Structure formats: structure tokens, C-alpha cells
Amino acid sequence: DPDGVLARQAARESAARTYARTFRIVPVAASGMTVTGADGRTYLDCLSGAGTLALGHNHPVVVEAVRRVVDRGAPWHVLDIATPEKDEFTDALFAALPPGLARDGRVHFCGPAGTDAVEAALKLVRTATGRSGVLAFTGAYHGMTAGALAASGGVAAKAPMSGAAAEAVRLPYPYAYRCPFGLGGDATARVSATYVERLLDDPNGGVVEPAGMVLEAVQGEGGVIPAPLEWLRHMRRATAERGIPLVVDEVQTGVGRTGTMWAVDAAGIEPDVLVLSKAIGGSLPMAVVVYAAHLDTWAPGAHTGTFRGNTLAMAAGAATLRHVLAERLPERAAALGERLLGELRTLQRQHPCIGDVRGRGLMIGVELVEPGAQPDACGARPAAPGLAAAVRAECLRRGLIVELGGRHDSVLRLLPPLVMTDEEAGSVLDRLAEAIAVAER
Numbered sequence: 001d002p003d004g005v006l007a008r009q010a011a012r013e014s015a016a017r018t019y020a021r022t023f024r025i026v027p028v029a030a031s032g033m034t035v036t037g038a039d040g041r042t043y044l045d046c047l048s049g050a051g052t053l054a055l056g057h058n059h060p061v062v063v064e065a066v067r068r069v070v071d072r073g074a075p076w077h078v079l080d081i082a083t084p085e086k087d088e089f090t091d092a093l094f095a096a097l098p099p100g101l102a103r104d105g106r107v108h109f110c111g112p113a114g115t116d117a118v119e120a121a122l123k124l125v126r127t128a129t130g131r132s133g134v135l136a137f138t139g140a141y142h143g144m145t146a147g148a149l150a151a152s153g154g155v156a157a158k159a160p161m162s163g164a165a166a167e168a169v170r171l172p173y174p175y176a177y178r179c180p181f182g183l184g185g186d187a188t189a190r191v192s193a194t195y196v197e198r199l200l201d202d203p204n205g206g207v208v209e210p211a212g213m214v215l216e217a218v219q220g221e222g223g224v225i226p227a228p229l230e231w232l233r234h235m236r237r238a239t240a241e242r243g244i245p246l247v248v249d250e251v252q253t254g255v256g257r258t259g260t261m262w263a264v265d266a267a268g269i270e271p272d273v274l275v276l277s278k279a280i281g282g283s284l285p286m287a288v289v290v291y292a293a294h295l296d297t298w299a300p301g302a303h304t305g306t307f308r309g310n311t312l313a314m315a316a317g318a319a320t321l322r323h324v325l326a327e328r329l330p331e332r333a334a335a336l337g338e339r340l341l342g343e344l345r346t347l348q349r350q351h352p353c354i355g356d357v358r359g360r361g362l363m364i365g366v367e368l369v370e371p372g373a374q375p376d377a378c379g380a381r382p383a384a385p386g387l388a389a390a391v392r393a394e395c396l397r398r399g400l401i402v403e404l405g406g407r408h409d410s411v412l413r414l415l416p417p418l419v420m421t422d423e424e425a426g427s428v429l430d431r432l433a434e435a436i437a438v439a440e441r
């Protein structure tokens with residue numbers, strides 16, 4: 001009785017519940033990219049647990065890995081004590097890391113969520129540098145706990161926390177479509193990079209003792225905004241030259257999502273601290289930070305937590321990492337992403353409500369705008385959150401799960417699993433095109 005489940009949950013669950021409001025389905029089974037509701041309807045899942053399911057739902061290698069742990073009677077929970085599964089996970093992780101971190105990195109197992117890993121990363125660089133300031137970007141999303149929230153851009157979620165959350169210094173992210181400088185195009189990233197450097201060197205710039213710079217190589221919740229690769233290289237240089245650790249939050253971009261194993265790989269850079277969660281645990285809760293050994297100045301017990309060694313997550317994560325590498329899934333994500341971006345740009349030419357199509361690999365954003373409105377100096381028209389919500393609802397009606405994001409909740413976000421077939425990609429495009437055509441009327 002899906003309606004009964006929905007009604008009982010709505011009556012007893014927090015007012016802050018989110019996905020449950022927009023996706024009025026009661027999933028009871030799932031395989032690959034397909035989710036089946038209690039009413040028997042099936043959906044193509046382009047949300048993938050907010051990017052967690054790199055291999056889709058119930059992938060055989062993940063199911064098998066979890067089953068082996070259960071069948072063996074291994075302990076599921078051991079705090080951060082060593083287990084064969086943790087050993088295997090660490091091996092698989094280091095085999096997948098960029099060369100510098102693979103050679104000389106350390107891994108810290110955090111609590112289960114992305115926000116736990118962000119907190120750990122911020123505390124790590126504060127400990128190592130003896131400084132406290134954090135440099136972060138407009139539109140950033142790093143999580144819901146105090147430190148991660150302070151580094152995030154959105155103000156709604158942190159309003160009730162303003163006293164508790166020490167504010168990060170906010171720098172302009174290179175969002176060309178809604179350029180913070182009113183320039184757009186390549187100029188956005190160039191001016192952003194120049195601004196960041198000048199601010200860091202300005203004795204009156206207000207940057208107090210930076211312990212680290214934290215950024216997403218492709219902003220996710222902020223509206224799927226890929227930073228130009230040259231800008232990423234620039235941030236790497238600017239922080240290295242000033243002795244500021246660079247923390248890259250790959251909670252959403254990691255494990256092949258953007259067409260390379262890590263989003264930083266595309267720019268040929270390595271951060272000092274890599275923050276990972278979501279797909280790293282093969283869809284089970286896990287979060288880690290990986291960092292250069294010279295930052296490892298923590299005393300034993302300096303950062304602890306109960307849920308840091310879930311055996312099922314270690315096994316699922318190791319199986320996922322190995323499969324992603326063995327099957328060259330980052331390359332597959334890159335190729336599928338190119339196809340989707342190309343076809344979405346064709347769609348954009350037919351629909352004036354599509355303001356911008358952007359992404360990297362299988363992290364794709366379609367920004368919806370008011371079709372009749374005047375464009376600004378950069379050619380951007382006002383955001384259309386109402387239309388975006390209508391498109392999302394039409395997608396759901398057509399059996400397609402798509403979530404929104406961005407500054408104004410006006411960006412359709414596609415995060416399909418890396419194992420999406422060509423045929424599934426075609427269905428996603430067909431259903432999305434239909435939903436846009438209907439919602440636009």
C-alpha cells in the first residue's frame with residue numbers, strides 16, 4: 001500500500017524531509033539504473049542516491065562482496081580496527097589514487113557521511129598549519145555540520161547556525177553563465193583567478209591565517225558547474241606558492257563520475273587533501289580523507305568517531321573501485337557524457353527555456369530560464385525554478401527520476417550510474433525532451 005506508507009511517513013517524519021516530498025514513490029526493488037515502486041511502476045534513476053551509486057543499484061560485484069562478508073560471519077562493525085576487508089579497501093583505494101597521493105599519502109577513515117570527511121579535512125589542515133581561516137567559494141556545498149556549513153555558499157541552511165559556524169572567506173567560483181563579474185565566457189575564470197591571488201596578497205584583504213582552500217572541481221549542489229581546468233591549475237599554483245593546503249571535495253565527483261577517476265585528474269593536478277564519500281563505499285556509508293603525509297601531524301585519537309570501519313562498506317567500496325578501474329568506467333562516463341551534452345545542446349536550440357547545458361562526464365546540468373525575459377550582460381536570462389519543478393514532475397510521470405540544484409533550484413541535474421547503457425541514455429533523453437516540451441506549454 002504505497003499511499004499508506006507515504007501518508008504515515010508524512011505524518012511522523014521531520015518537516016525537513018526533502019526527496020520524499022518530490023518523489024512520491026515507494027521503491028521496493030532496484031537493479032542497475034531501474035527502480036521499481038510498490039505500485040509496480042519502474043523509473044530510470046538519474047539521481048543515483050545523490051551520485052552514490054557509481055555502479056547502479058545492486059550491481060553483482062557489490063552484492064557478491066557484501067554477501068561474502070555476511071556468509072563468512074565477519075564482524076560488521078569494529079570501530080577503526082584493522083580487518084581483511086579494510087586492508088583490501090585500502091589497497092584498492094591506493095591503486096586508484098593520483099600518483100603523488102598513491103606514493104606518499106595517508107588515509108583517515110571518518111564518520112559515514114561526506115560532511116564528516118569535510119570536517120576531518122578542515123581540522124586536519126588547521127592542525128597541520130596551526131592556522132584557522134578557511135577559503136571557500138560561492139555556490140559551494142560541503143555538508144550540513146558546522147564546519148562544512150561555514151564553507152558552503154547557500155545561506156538558508158546556515159541561517160540558524162550563524163553564531164556557531166565560523167564563516168569562511170568567500171571567493172568567486174568561475175560560474176560563467178551567471179558570472180559574478182558580469183563578464184561570462186573565458187573571462188570569468190581568468191578574473192576569478194586574478195581576484196583570488198590579489199586578495200591573498202592584499203594585507204588589507206581580510207584573509208586571516210588561511211589554513212586551507214576548499215573547492216569542488218565541479219560544483220554539484222551549486223548547479224553542476226565545472227571549473228575550467230586552467231582555473232583549477234591556477235588554484236593549485238596559487239595555494240602551493242603561498243603554503244596553503246588545497247582541499248578538493250570530491251564527495252560527488254569522485255570514482256569516475258566526471259570522466260576521470262578523480263575530477264582533479266582532468267586538470268593534471270593533485271590536491272593536498274582529497275575528500276571522498278558517496279560512491280567510495282560502493283553505496284554503503286563511508287567517508288575518507290586522503291592527504292599528503294607531511295600533513296599527518298595528528299596525535300593518536302585527535303579525530304575519532306564510532307562509525308569508521310563498517311566491514312560491509314569496506315567490501316562494497318573495494319569491489320566498486322576495482323570494477324570501475326578494470327572496466328575503464330571513467331572513460332565510459334566521459335563518452336556517454338559527451339553524447340548527452342551534445343544531444344542536450346541540440347535540444348537547447350529548440351527550447352528557449354534551456355539557458356545553459358554544461359557538465360563533465362556523467363555529471364550534467366541543464367539550467368532552465370524564463371524564455372521571454374531579457375538576457376543580462378552575459379547572455380543569461382532569469383532562473384525559472386517553477387518551470388524546473390514542473391519539468392521534474394513531468395519527468396517523474398514519464399518514469400524518470402531527476403533532481404534539481406543550483407542557486408535558484410532551476411538546474412536539472414543528471415547523475416546516472418556509470419554503467420548506464422546506450423539504450424538507457426536514449427530513453428533518458430527522450431523522456432526529458434518530452435517533459436520539457438510539456439512543461440514549457
Ligand code: PMP
Binds near residue numbers: 118221252
Ligand atoms: N560535499 C559535496 C561536494 C557534496 O555534494 C555533498 C553531498 N551532496 C557533501 C559534501 C555532503 O555529503 P553528505 O550529505 O554525505 O554529508
